[in-house]
Amino acid sequence: MKLLFLNGPNLNLLGNREPDVYGHLTLAQINHQIERLAAAYHVEVRFFQSNHEGTLIDVLQQTGLNQEADCIIFNPGALTHYSYALRDAIAALPIPVIEVHLSNLYQREEFRHRSVIAPVAAGQISGLGIGSYFAGFFAALHLLKHNIFRPGNEETDAL
Ligand code: DQA
Numbered sequence: 408m409k410l411l412f413l414n415g416p417n418l419n420l421l422g423n424r425e426p427d428v429y430g431h432l433t434l435a436q437i438n439h440q441i442e443r444l445a446a447a448y449h450v451e452v453r454f455f456q457s458n459h460e461g462t463l464i465d466v467l468q469q470t471g472l473n474q475e476a477d478c479i480i481f482n483p484g485a486l487t488h489y490s491y492a493l494r495d496a497i498a499a500l501p502i503p504v505i506e507v508h509l510s511n512l513y514q515r516e517e518f519r520h521r522s523v524i525a526p527v528a529a530g531q532i533s534g535l536g537i538g539s540y541f542a543g544f545f546a547a548l549h550l551l552k553h554n555i556f557r558p559g560n561e562e563t564d565a566l
Pocket of ligand 1: 416417418482483484485486487507508509510511512519
């Protein structure tokens, strides 16, 4: 089983960026903890971050269409709220994408309450800090174990 953890704009600044909102861990520290979790479950993980929408689309396409991962756990940053291009890229993939956010979008500014990604994601996890990535990891294991592409489009008794 192979998972890609993909992070969008400004998430390279974690640790320094608004620590009261996003915590004190750097992205490298978060990825290291995910690596340790994945090793315990014998799951292969890869990580990628970009500040560029087009690069994220290229990585989604390459990873999904070439089956380089079985599932993508994706924090699209602010692109969550307006990128129809990312949404279309995800809709075209044959593998599930789980949307994750460190902060709780629904406790924040109004513009963050809307995700254009959520309708095409397998699910959304928001507000658990690094735990959102851990929850994304276990959600991916669950979806892949039961062969669920998007809950609701599949057998519900597997849920
Ligand atoms: C975020 C939430 C977004 O609204 C914001 O633009 C981010 C980070 C989160 O992880 O909480 O960059 O995706």
